[in-house]
Amino acid sequence: MKPNIIFILLDGARWDRITKSNEFQEICKEGTLLNNVSTAMPYTIGSINVTFSGLYGKENGIDGYYKMLRLKKTIKNFPEIFQSQGYFTGCDVLTDKIIPDRGFDIHQVHDEYNDDLFQRHPEFIKKCLKNAQEKPLFLFLYFSKIHTNTVSEVLKKYEWNDKKFYENKEENLERYDSGFKDAGKYSKFILNELKKNNLKENTIVIFFSDHGTGIGERFGERNYGSFTYEETIRTFYLFIGDGIQKNRQSDSLRATIDIFPTLMNLCNFDLEFERPGSSFVDYLLNKENDLEQKSFTFSETGALHGPYPSPDISNVFAIKTPKYKMMYSKAQKEWQFFDLQNDSMEKNNIFTGKTNIELELKKELENWLNRE
């Protein structure tokens, strides 16, 4: 029997603030948390489309904010694939452009300022169950509260270069945590709602973050999308459901491109897509004790605002290993190199361009950038 798949996006949730929500910590005990997952793009539209297509922006068509309508018709993403395999597919998202309606039986949009998602999403789940007529479900729910707080309390109040914002990190963090706590409450609530609707058995729920959110750690990053530091590119994925190991957490390095092959395996689809990611299904199903680390992950971005805006195409790139991160800013023609183990906040750029590891990572990043 095909499992129901329910993706729940906590837009802008930071991996390092999970501990601030008791509710989220509670639900973590019900599943397996991967909390070192590099997003390929630290902004929602880019990130979601990479996760749902299993392809980087260059290959899926969305490699810039201004390419948001350009998901290639020739590639297949989750809703189309699940629909092709007999699923009923539905989403309730922030805007209709977050992800195209291709493959969705229900593609609906909520008003982040006026809709109560605690009421709306249970209704949406019931509607999908009714319309599905016994078909398995593929659902995508979008919790937008952190995003809404960021827009109302940061973007509307501070210009990107307003020093006041960067000087009030503690206040920013407190405000951010308040939003995250709401996300935790919502997560626990919606998980219960799913259970109430008999979506406990044969169901896999995936709570995930599309990107983190800066709170003023560095000048120019008012929220996310400008750079590729840990506060925005490191994300988490929490898997809960049948066969998924409970109360387990891994810091092993993975990437959002790995979600696609993992889902193909979890659902036992007999399909052969060519994708760059690798599945970690055996770890989720407890067939392997340790989550295999990736040697490196890639991320890229092009900001809407800030010192080096580039909404047409990415201009900041990063390669991350379990120990190091190297970044390249095309606008500044500048390289940065960080020792993540000893400098987790990436404050000390130790780029020399001469050590073996730097040369190796530089070469790997250049190969990735110049790929056909």
Add this chain to the structure above:
Amino acid sequence: MKQKNILIIILDSIRADKFFGKNKASKIPNIEKLIEKGVYFENTTSPSDGTLLGWAGIFTGQYPFRTGITIGGFSKINKNIPTIFDLLKEEYNFYGHLPEVASKIGLFPKFENKNVFFNKYTNFEDGLGEEIISEFSNLKSPWCYILHSYDMHFPIKLAEKFDQEKYGKTKYDRVMASIDHWLGRILDSVNLDETLLIITADHGTHINELLIDDESLDIEKDQMLNSVAPKIGKIIPEKLLPLKSKVFFALEKKRKKQKEKNISNLNLEPHEVRQVMFQRGDLDKFLYDENVHVPLLFVDSELPKNIKINKLARAIDISPTILDLINSDHKFEKSDGSSLMQEIHGDTVDEKFGFIENTPLIQKKANLVIGIRTKKYKYFRDSEDPSQRVYLFDLEIDEFEENNIADSRPDIVEKMEKYISKINYKISSDSIIPDKKETKIIKNELKKLGYD
């Protein structure tokens, strides 16, 4: 070493399944003997369902859309696209017989013989066969002879002496027998020990005739419209072209209705319905195997005998293979096709794919498709929108292409699209920078998200 002569025979509209294999019903002893003498590729795809694009692929080794040849006499080959004739012109003398339209597209070489280009209603039986036979004794070696038979081209004209049951049940089979007879006679006058012979087709065709309980049933037999529609072009003068087109399509519509009525009580399989309902004026085009699966036979004294190869071959592979078989020093600098020598020698080769495209209609904009043929799969979809009119068939278990699996196999659809993108078929709209309208939508969307 003496240069081999080359004889390329293109049999217009001859389908692979009527040339060789379990579905062949025609009496074609000469062709059968030739197959025993040569190397036959069972899985050959033409790049298109029309003659001009088929020729373009055969003689340039490139996909037709790169060559500049599109339709009718309206387009000519790009001057920078070399043909096999360009490569061989210093060494070979060219001879041939081709339908008139061949003289207008710049694809063919200067021929040494006279009356090369014939009227499109000319068949072997009309004297063309005898003329060809008489020419062979006077060819200056080394020669390259291009023969295009129009005998099976619509509207089919069957000689009385072959319109007998002993030559087959259907008109198609009887014409096949007639072509076979003439091939036998023509090849009797050729020294095959010194000649590389290639027999293929430009494209396939639909066959309107059905065999029901072993009896031939022509859905349009004795119907006036069947013969009138194609003759409209002759009746109406050139200056009244729009009117001609209007009348043609009106008659086609009427024909279709009559056919629908005629088959309503017959218990036909989907592929049979498709066959009989097809008309040249249909605006929705497809690329089923009856249109593009063609025969391909090489006969050469140095090649192994009686070899059947079921790996995919493409018409665009023919010219590169010829260059190898005659040990030519010339090669195409750029080529979509590749020599089939590895397949002939049984070497392991990567899976090939063949790009296929509809030939456009001259009179009206049709809904064209493009696609990919591999040994296992056939894929085609709307030429402009990859999400429209999407068809995928597993040819290994569905030879008649009746079960469209595009919806359930998105992975294969995506793989086929990757092949299309690999050959750079036109510039994908995906890569174009957003226009003003799109930019406005995007900016509005970003504003909604609070990013103004």
